[in-house]
Amino acid sequence: MVPRPMALSKASGTPMSGPRVLIARYSAIGDCVMAAPVPSRIRRSHPNSFLVWAIEDRCADVVDSERLIDVVAVDERTKWRRQGPRSWGPKLRFWLSLRKHKFDLGLDLQGYPKTALCLAFARPRRTVSVGGKDALSRMLVPSMKGYDPSMHIVERNLAALGELGDFPGDAAPILPEYRDIRDRLRQDWPAETPLASLSVGAGHSNKAYPAEKWAEVAQGLIARGFAVALLGGPEVQAPQIPGAIDYVGRLRLRESMAVVASSALHLAADTGSGHIAAGYGVPVVSLFGATPAARFRPYTDNGVVLEGEGSPATLDPSQVLQAATELWERNARAISH
Known part of the structure; x- marks a missing residue:
């Protein structure tokens, strides 16, 4: 089980001293909380990692931007839903804006077209998904090999991370202190x-x-x-x-x-x-x-x-x-x- 979070601060130093990782989990609130052990484990394994989380505006308060995440990339879906087809322009600009971070790794912890497209346009060098929900998502981001539909969601997310490398750090979720x-x-x-x-x-x-x-x-x-x-x-x-x-x-x-x-x-x-x-x-x-x-x-x-x-x-x-x-x-x- 994941124990209670420990105190932590992001390490100082150059961002290139650790992996540059994009995490895509847009919603919902509880699912985003269950995704937090992934960047928490990365941060503790590689304190100088550069972490970006792409997330919907309505869920962004779940993310700790002081100790855990370097850039919270907020998808303004609440506004874009009202724009209908006109929202595709802002969406594309948002996804393409992530490319400048030159990610080493990308994790799709949702498996929906919106998160798969996010990773596809951001172009991390290596990507993995917890399992695409449709053909487009599976085509854009490879699904994890060890997928087990009976796994708890937290354990599934951490297993996906494990397919991208060795991250031995504690996975207790780091949430905002407020x-x-x-x-x-x-x-x-x-x-x-x-x-x-x-x-x-x-x-x-x-x-x-x-x-x-x-x-x-x-x-x-x-x-x-x-x-x-x-x-x-x-x-x-x-x-x-x-x-x-x-x-x-x-x-x-x-x-x-x-x-x-x-x-x-x-x-x-x-x-x-x-x-x-x-x-x-x-x-x-x-x-x-x-x-x-x-x-x-x-x-x-x-x-x-x-x-x-x-x-x-x-x-x-x-x-x-x-x-x-x-x-x-x-x-x-x-x-x-």
């Missing part, structure tokens, strides 16, 4: 009270946990002495919970990450915040059912996965509360010793 945001948001709950953050939305309806069940879980956590913060995007219908901090639809991604990083405990369905919690070393309870947890669960030893029958909605709130309580108590015992 210390100033964390300090500001900590004023929203009592200093001595442990915070349980709940991500009450999900990217797809079949992954979602019902609002009324989240409300029951939240009320149980408040009764157990937690401060509770609710997280979710503007499309999420937040449950009405007296005493809870309602951040739903009010925070940017980096602010939501800061809340998760400040939490004593995080609970989420199969969505990006669970992976963020794992990356920060925060104990996490994950609710699955629609997707295989063996491949997509948060990659951590400090977590619990509950699997419903075809959907997390089949899980009873009492099960979720019990799992959260036991995980919290386990961590409290570990700290006390």
